[in-house]
Amino acid sequence: MASASxxxxxxxxxxxATVPPQPTTxxxxxxxxxxxxxxxxxxxxxxxxSFTLKTTSGWFRSLFSMPRPSSTAEAVGSHPETIxxxxxxxxxxxxxxxxxxxxxxxxTSFDTVDTLLFAxxxxxxxxxxxxxxxAVLTPPLADQPLRLYAAASRCGWTDxxxxxxxxxxxxxxxxxxxxxxxxxxxxxxxxxxxxxHRSRREVLRKKLDENPFVTASSLSCCSRCRRPADHHAxxxxxxxxxxEMDLRPLGDTILDVGLTEWAEAKACWESKCAYEECAxxxxxxxxxxxxxxxxxxxxxxxx
Numbered sequence: 001m002a003s004a005s006x007x008x009x010x011x012x013x014x015x016x017a018t019v020p021p022q023p024t025t026x027x028x029x030x031x032x033x034x035x036x037x038x039x040x041x042x043x044x045x046x047x048x049x050s051f052t053l054k055t056t057s058g059w060f061r062s063l064f065s066m067p068r069p070s071s072t073a074e075a076v077g078s079h080p081e082t083i084x085x086x087x088x089x090x091x092x093x094x095x096x097x098x099x100x101x102x103x104x105x106x107x108t109s110f111d112t113v114d115t116l117l118f119a120x121x122x123x124x125x126x127x128x129x130x131x132x133x134x135a136v137l138t139p140p141l142a143d144q145p146l147r148l149y150a151a152a153s154r155c156g157w158t159d160x161x162x163x164x165x166x167x168x169x170x171x172x173x174x175x176x177x178x179x180x181x182x183x184x185x186x187x188x189x190x191x192x193x194x195x196x197h198r199s200r201r202e203v204l205r206k207k208l209d210e211n212p213f214v215t216a217s218s219l220s221c222c223s224r225c226r227r228p229a230d231h232h233a234x235x236x237x238x239x240x241x242x243x244e245m246d247l248r249p250l251g252d253t254i255l256d257v258g259l260t261e262w263a264e265a266k267a268c269w270e271s272k273c274a275y276e277e278c279a280x281x282x283x284x285x286x287x288x289x290x291x292x293x294x295x296x297x298x299x300x301x302x303x
Contacts, residue, residue: 026089029096037082038096044089046096047080056099058124091115098128107135110147117155133157146171146181153189162302165193169250169301173197192303200299201245207295208238213288225278233264233271234283240264241292251296259289 023043034047053060063083085092094116097104107113113132120128135141136148137160145167152160171178173194182190209215214231222229240262244254259265269285 026093028093028102029100035080037080038092039082039084040089040092041086042088044092046092048096052100056125056127060123087115087119091119095119095123095125095128098131099125106138107132108140110141110144110151113141113151117151129155133160136160137163142167146173146178149189149193150181150185153185161189165196165303166301168193169197169200170248170252172247189303196300196303197249200249200251201242203299204245204251204295205242207298208241208292212291213238222273222275222278222280222282224280225273225275227273227275227278229282230274231282233268237262237264237268251299255289255293255296259292 021043023039023045025045025047029046029048031047031049034049036048036050036053038046038048040046050060050064054064055061087095090112094104094112096102107116113136116128116132120126120132133155136151141148145164149161149164149168151157152164173179173182182193185193207213214220214234220229220231221227241254241258244258245251268283269281271282272279273282
């Protein structure tokens, strides 16, 4: 008598097995006379010419110059050699388009830029790196100065890092999202950027405490009646200016809006001698604004 298990129909083993994904070939890299097939992490094949790879990549040049076993050489003679790479197909497509002289879409994301730069460095491809170096100074990448600064600092692009550092002056580095990005910059470059932002505030503070501005050591007397004068309004405006430089070291908001719209500014320009028989306006608004602008314009602008 057959057992219960023998009465059940056998289930084919392959029914529950997962069918592995099959490689596909990228249509832009499907040359029939290619002698190398490069396979991405997501199993996209790129049929390439070894000459292109050897002349544009130090990594592939070294790879193809290595001696091969006789069995491998015979196999390559009849079929293209297959090499599996770690990068995904999107990254490799951009990389291979650049070294092959094919058109590319404008770069719009620093995530793409970073992966492309890492791949270019890994495979020792100076061509793609130089193209990315040009692209990062064009919109919309140029509108992300902190990420531009991070990429430029990592790659040793001094001029681009200076441009980016100047553009960060419109940012508050202490905001959470900016601080997280700054943490990805190498320590020396991050400290240089923080020093630039801080020095602009501190140098301006020092300038506002010196002549021709009212200073702590100045004899606080009214310019007309020569009686003691209280410069409280100026001290409050000066404190507001320094606080604004901490938030936005560029200083444009001070000149464009602050010195005309802030309550501290209005109180300063309306301040008069405390003695009624004098009541002269204490500060020349136009001249003071001009001097503050000169001070801000003279501050360091790049790392």
